[in-house]
Amino acid sequence: MASLGRSSAVFAVMTLLSRVLGLLRDMLVARYFDVMVTDAFYAALRIPNTLRRFFAEGSFANAFVPVFSATRTEHPEQLKDLLRHTSGTLLGILLAITAIGVLFSGAIITLVASGLSERPEQFMLASDMLRIMFPYILLISLTAMAGGVLNTFGQFGIPALTPVLLNITLIAAALWRHYHGAPHDGSVYGMELAWAVFLGGVAQLALQLPFLYKCGMLLRPRWGWKHSGVRRILKLMVPTLFGSSVGQLTVLINTYLASWLVTGSISWLYYSDRLVELPVGLIGVALGTVILPRLSALRAADNDAQFVRTLDWALRWGFLVGSAAAVGLIVLAPSIIAGLLYGGRFDAHYVEMTTLSLRAYGIGALFHIMVKVLAPAFYAR
Template identity: 40%
Template sequence: MTEHGRSIARNAAVVAGATLISRILGFVRDIIVAFALGAGLFADAFFVAFRIPNLLRRLFGEGSLTMAFIPIHSRIREEEGEEAAQAMARSAAIWLAAILIGITVAVELLARPLTMAIAPGFLDNAEQFAVTVDLVRICFPYVILICGVALCMGILNSRNHFLAPALAPVALNLALIGAALFGYLFGLNVAYCMAYGVLVGGAFQWLLQQPFLAKAGFSWRGPWSWRNAGVARMGLLMLPTVFGAAVYQLNILLGTLLASFLPVGSVSYLYYADRLVQFPLGVFGIAVSTAALPSLARLAAKGEMGEYDEALSASMGLTLFIALPAAAGLIGLAEPVIGLLFQRGAFTPEAVRATADALVAYSVGLPFIALSRPLVAGFYALEDTRTPVKIAVLCLVANIGLGVLLMRPLAHVGLALAVSLSSLLNFVCLHWFLARRRGTAILPAGGCLKMLVLSALIGGGAYASAGWGWWWVVLIPAWVAVYFALALAVNLKEARLFADMLRSRARRRLGKGR
C-alpha cells in the first residue's frame, strides 16, 4: 500500500477513535437527559427546538460546507500559496457569519410561525407552544457556532489534522450533560438549562479548534475580500451538496411515511434496527471518507492522478475490510444483539424478532453504504459535486419504488431491504461513473473476494454461537481476532497495514516508557 494509503488509514483511525468516544458519551448523555428531563412537555419542547439548528447543521454545516471547502482550499494552497489560501478561508468565514447572522435574526423574529410550522400539534397546549418558541430562540444561534466549527474542520483537515474536529461532538455532549445535571441539582428548569447548554457546547466546540489552528500556522487576522474567487467557487460547489443532504433527509421522511401504512410497531422496528447499522457506519465509514478527502483533494490539485487513483483504491479497501465483517456479524447476531439491548419492559420477544429481521435486511446494504462514502469524497476532490447528487436523486426514486413494491409481501422488512438495494444501486452508479472518468477500476477485486469469504466464515461462526447462551457476547472479540489473523494469513494488504500500525504504536509507547 502507498504512503497515501497509510496516511489515510492513520487519520481514519484517529477519526474513528474520537467518534467512538463521542458515540459512547452520547449514549451516556441520553441516559442522563432521560433521568433529568424525562419525557413530558418540556422534553418535547426542547427536542423540537434543538431539531431546527441540528437540521441546518446537517444541510449546511459539517457535510456540504467542509466537502466544498477542502478541494478549493487545497487547490488555492497548492497553486497560489499559503497566504492566498488563508485569505480564502477568512473570506469564507466572513460570508458564512453574515449569512448565518441574517438567518438567525429572521428566526428570532419569526420564531412563533416557524414553531407553528414544525410542531402544529403544540398549538393545542398554550404553555408547551410558548416554551417551544422560547427554546427555539435560545437554541438557534448554535447554527452560527457549529458552521464555524465545520469551517475550522475544513482548514485543519486540509492540513492533515483530524483529532480536534473529530473530538468536537464530545464538547457538545459534555456541555449538555453538565447543563442537565446543573438544572436538576439546583432545581432549575432542565429544558431551559439544556437550551443554554447547546450554546455553551457550540462555543466549546469552536474554541477547541483554535489552538490547533494556531499551531498549524493559520490566523484569523489578515486580508480577506467579499469578492474572493475561491469563496464564489466554493458556494457553487455547495449548492449541489446541500441539495444532496436534503435528498437524504427526504429519504428518511418518505421511508417513515411508508412505514406508517404498516402494522403498529413497524416504524419503531425500523428505527431501532437503523440505529445499530449506523453505529459501524458512523464510527468507521465516515472516518475513512473524512480522512480520504483532504489527501485526494491535494493529489487532484497537484495533478498526481495516478497517486489519486491509488489513494482512492486504498480507501475503498480499508472501508470494505471493516464493513464486510461488521455486516456479517450484525446478520449472524441480529436477534441476540437486539434482545440484549432492547428486550425489557414493553419491548416484547415479538418486537425483538421483528427488529432483528429489519436489522438483517439493513445489514445487507451496510457495505454498499460505507463504500459510497469514499467514492463521493473522490468526486468532491475533483470538484464535481453534481454527479453524486444526480445519482442520489435516482436512488431516492428507486428506494421509494422498491419500498412500495416490497412492503406488501415483506412488510417493514421490505422497506429495510429497499434501502439496501437502493444503496447497492448508489454504489454501482458512483463506481461506474468515477471508474469511467478515471479509466481504471477503483475497487480492488482480488482483495474483495478474500474479505467476502472470510466475513462469511466469521458471520457463520457468530450465527452458530448465538445458540450457546451468553457465550456469543464473550466470543465477539474472538471473532474479530480470528478475522484479523485469517486476513494476515491470506496476505490481505489492509490487514498488514493495521498490523504495522499497531506495531509502530506499540514501539512508540515502549520508547516513551523507557
C-alpha cells in the same frame, strides 16, 4: 496508504470517544427526562442539526476543503486571503439565518413538527428551546470550517475530539436534572438541555481557535461574496446541496409525521437514528474526512492513478467493516436498546418501539457509510 491508515485510526478513536459519550448522554436524557420533554427537545434540535449537516458537515465543508487544499498546493500565497473572505461570507450568511430562526422559532416548529401544536405546552417548550439553540448552527459551522483548515494541515485529532464537548455539556445538564428532579408543581422543565447545546457550541469553537493560531490561520473575517475563491466554493456547493438535502429532507419528514403520533415517537426515532450514526461516523465519516484532503491534492496534481488507488482503499474498508456493523445493528437491536436506554423513565414499551425503528434504520446503514466514503471523490473532482 500507511499515513492514511494512521490518520483514519486517530480520527476513528476520537470519534469513538465522542460517540461513546454521545450514547451516555442519550442514556441519561432518556432516563431522567419525560418523553414529553425529549420529544420537544429533539423536534427543536432537528432544525439546527439539519442546518449543521448542510453547512458544517455537508455542502459547505465538502466544497471548502477541496478549494482550500488546492489553493494551498497551487497558490499558497493566496491561502490566507481565501480563508479571510470565506469565513467572513459564511459568518454574514449564518448571522442572517440565525436571526431569522430566533425571531420565528414558533413558525419553524409549526412547519417541522406541526403535530406538537395539538399539545400547546409541549409546542411552547419546543419553540423556546429552538430560540436558544438556533445560534448553535452559527457556532458549529465556524467550528467545522476551522476543522477543515486543520485537516488540510494534517491535524485530524482535535477536529474529531471537538464533538465531545457538546456531549459533556448535555451530560452535565442531564445529571443536574437528575439531582434536582422534576418540578413538584408539574410545571414544564427541560430548558437546561437547550442551554447545554448553546454552551456546547461555544466550547467547540473555542477549542479550535488556539490550534488555528498555531497554524497561522486565525484571521480576521472579511465579507467576500465576489471573491473568486468564495465563488468557486459556492459553485461547488450547488451539487452537494442536492446530495445533502435528500437525506435531511427524509429526517425532517420523519419528525413531522412522528409529531402527529403518540408522545414518544420523535424520541424513539431520534435514538434509533443516533445509534445508526455510530458506525456511519466511525467508519464512513472517518474515512471520508481523511481521504478528502488527499484526494483534493491528488486531483490538483493530476495524479489520477493514486487518486483511484486511494479511493479503492477507502471503499474496500468501508464495505468490509460497514457490512458487519449493519448486520450487528439489525440482529442485536433489542439488546442494544435495552442495554443502553432501559431504566428510569424509559420503560419496556419504549425499548420495543425503539427496537423496531432501529432495525428499519439498520437496513440502510451500509449504504450511508458507502455514500460518506464515495462522496469525497466527487467533491475533490
